Amino acid sequence: MVKIFPSILSADFFNLEKELKQIQNDADGLHMDVMDGNFVPNISFGNPIIKAVRNHMDMYFDTHLMINNPDLYIEEFSKYSNSLTVHYEATNHLDRTINAIKEKGLKAGIAINPHTSIYLLENILNIIDSVLIMSVNPGFGGQSFIDYSIDKIKDLKVLIEKKNLNVSIQVDGGVSKDNIKELFEAGATEFISGSAIFKSEDPANEIRKMKDRVK
Numbered sequence: 001m002v003k004i005f006p007s008i009l010s011a012d013f014f015n016l017e018k019e020l021k022q023i024q025n026d027a028d029g030l031h032m033d034v035m036d037g038n039f040v041p042n043i044s045f046g047n048p049i050i051k052a053v054r055n056h057m058d059m060y061f062d063t064h065l066m067i068n069n070p071d072l073y074i075e076e077f078s079k080y081s082n083s084l085t086v087h088y089e090a091t092n093h094l095d096r097t098i099n100a101i102k103e104k105g106l107k108a109g110i111a112i113n114p115h116t117s118i119y120l121l122e123n124i125l126n127i128i129d130s131v132l133i134m135s136v137n138p139g140f141g142g143q144s145f146i147d148y149s150i151d152k153i154k155d156l157k158v159l160i161e162k163k164n165l166n167v168s169i170q171v172d173g174g175v176s177k178d179n180i181k182e183l184f185e186a187g188a189t190e191f192i193s194g195s196a197i198f199k200s201e202d203p204a205n206e207i208r209k210m211k212d213r214v215k
């Protein structure tokens with residue numbers, strides 16, 4: 001089943017309530033981009049924002065931690081999210097990090113930067129729920145999709161099927177109604193999209209258009 005997760009990074013933070021209420025019936029969850037100014041060259045927001053939104057929105061929250069040493073923050077970020085996605089490149093002991101997330105009762109995902117091979121996840125695939133293929137260099141919304149990400153999605157799908165696992169493939173960065181069909185055909189089923197949704201005239205309708213393309 002196809003899922004669309006709008007990234008709140010591209011929403012108007014001054015009008016966050018209005019921005020999120022307009023998409024809550026069409027989105028399958030919210031994607032929270034946490035950036036530390038260290039793992040990525042940008043600082044976004046932290047758990048107080050996620051908590052504030054959680055208090056008013058009953059939706060699935062997938063938090064994408066673009067932070068170094070995520071282990072230090074699993075406890076805190078597990079409080080208001082349904083799943084946590086950590087970067088392969090940000091921790092030396094990924095197995096430990098994933099187990100810490102799962103011990104909190106959350107779904108666990110691994111994100112990989114554009115240059116990182118999907119085959120590095122081969123042995124850990126059986127303990128995770130999702131792989132997030134970054135199709136831009138993480139740090140900012142509104143960047144152009146990196147084309148070779150499509151081959152990574154295809155290869156990952158083959159690997160997951162070969163192992164007969166139930167791991168979903170997410171894609172994040174430069175996703176819009178214009179490329180969603182190709183990404184779906186490559187094997188992705190969960191789509192993170194920020195600027196294409198929130199910078200459009202009618203964000204809810206934009207989500208519906210994206211879903212129409214992959215029916």
Ligand code: DX5
Pocket residue numbers: 007009010031033064136137138139140141142143172173174175192193194195196
């Ligand atoms: C990039 C973030 C993405 C970003 C997506 O570092 O992880 O989730 O917000 O934004 P768009 O869809 O504008 O590329």
Ligand code: ZN
Pocket residue numbers: 007031032033064172192
């Ligand atoms: Zn993200």
